[in-house]
Amino acid sequence: MTPAELMVEIDRMIEEVGTAILATVGKDGEPHMRWMTPAILRERPGIVFAVTSASFGKVKDIEENQSVQWIFQTKTLDRIITLNGYINLIDNSSIRSEVLEAIGNKLRVFWNYNEDERDLLVLETIVKHATFSLPMKGLREEINLQI
Numbered sequence: 001m002t003p004a005e006l007m008v009e010i011d012r013m014i015e016e017v018g019t020a021i022l023a024t025v026g027k028d029g030e031p032h033m034r035w036m037t038p039a040i041l042r043e044r045p046g047i048v049f050a051v052t053s054a055s056f057g058k059v060k061d062i063e064e065n066q067s068v069q070w071i072f073q074t075k076t077l078d079r080i081i082t083l084n085g086y087i088n089l090i091d092n093s094s095i096r097s098e099v100l101e102a103i104g105n106k107l108r109v110f111w112n113y114n115e116d117e118r119d120l121l122v123l124e125t126i127v128k129h130a131t132f133s134l135p136m137k138g139l140r141e142e143i144n145l146q147i
Contacts, residue, residue, distance in 0.1 A: 003046060003145045006130055010048070010081055011040040013072045021071040022050065022123075024061035024087075032061055036123075038070070039102035046145050048083065048125040049099045054091075055119065062087050068125060080133040083125070085145075090122040 001009070014020070022036045039049045048070060052058055062068070066086040073080045090096075099122050130143040 001132055001141055001143055003127075003143060006081070006132060006143050006145075007040055007045055009079070009132065010072055010083075011042075013074060013079065013081065014038055014040060016074060017072070020073075022058070023069045023071075024058050025065045025067060026057075026061050027064050032058065034058065036070075037103050038072075039099055041098060041102060046127050048085075048127060049095075049102070050123040050125075051096070051099055051103070051120050052123055053119050054121050058123075059089060059121065062089055062123070070125065078134065078136050080135060082131045082133075083127050084129045085125045085127040088124040088126070090124050092122065095122050095124075096120055 018037060019035050020038050021033050022038075023031050023033045026032045036050045041047070041049060066088070068085060068087050070083040070085075071080065072083070100120075127145045129145065132141045132143060133139065
């Protein structure tokens with residue numbers, strides 16, 4: 001699978017499921033996992049986007065350690081993708097608008113915790129490596145996205 005094919009597959013999974021799990025490393029050195037609503041912007045290949053509030057704990061985790069892992073899976077667990085990369089915290093209104101246009105209608109739960117759009121940061125995950133699995137078929141493929 002090529003990196004471009006991988007990103008298309010992730011986009012399909014996001015359309016199908018709508019969420020993924022993001023793992024950060026806390027100051028305590030322990031992993032912290034949370035459900036997120038990610039987006040792929042086709043004009044920005046190799047990147048997974050999401051939004052968060054500047055006041056949420058994951059921002060402190062990312063400021064301490066940018067290394068993260070994402071897990072995307074179908075409801076039936078017949079396709080699973082694990083991504084490793086690093087996150088940039090972006091406070092840019094143009095990129096924020098692009099990401100919100102892609103996922104804004106899926107953030108119902110998020111808005112319960114964060115009512116002020118001005119408090120939003122974009123999480124830009126630069127994907128370094130991925131593992132694509134078809135568990136029911138016993139297939140697993142490693143994909144390197146770093147040049």
